[in-house]
Amino acid sequence: AQSVTQPDIHITVSEGASLELRCNYSYGATPYLFWYVQSPGQGLQLLLKYFSGDTLVQGIKGFEAEFKRSQSSFNLRKPSVHWSDAAEYFCAVGATGANNLFFGTGTRLTVIP
Amino acid sequence: KAGVTQTPRYLIKTRGQQVTLSCSPISGHRSVSWYQQTPGQGLQFLFEYFSETQRNKGNFPGRFSGRQFSNSRSEMNVSTLELGDSALYLCASSQGLAGELETQYFGPGTRLLVL
16 A cells, blocks of 8 residues: 655754755555645645656755665655745645545644844 | 636535535636645545546545536535535646646635534
């Protein structure tokens, strides 16, 4: 069965500092991985996705993520965080032909000026 | 292109009542999925509709049901509301290509409060 673990419930970083949000997945076949961001009271916005190919994927807003099969991880990174990045971040795994995503519990990001 | 829209954005109901939520997908998208988001359980998949048929279903009781119309708009119904049904209900749409791994685009959600 698919599952996603986001070990960090809450992370606080200073504006301008680098960021890494962790995501570990469990899935029997080739995983299809997503990162979504949710601002308070809003829906989910897709940041980036990994289907196949290059294991380092670029997304919107300067985010990138690296797929590491050996570690079952898909960590999200950003070299320099902006105050507007404060939000909740969700990692999700999906399967071909099935539009039911399995989400992690989310990591809430606080950015200190 | 307009995004996924959901109506209403906020709802307050009392226990035992029923509620209907609406979702209009992105133009051209034929698959609509519904998710429930709560602080305790996180984001959980409810069901997916494609071409007016339920194609996939999560692990929720029969009080939760849905349907899809010929224009791909979808409604979700919850009968006999319980306090635990208070949640943000998110709708997501995708093209619905068979056998493909697709990207789902989410709406802003409907926040339901059950008193």
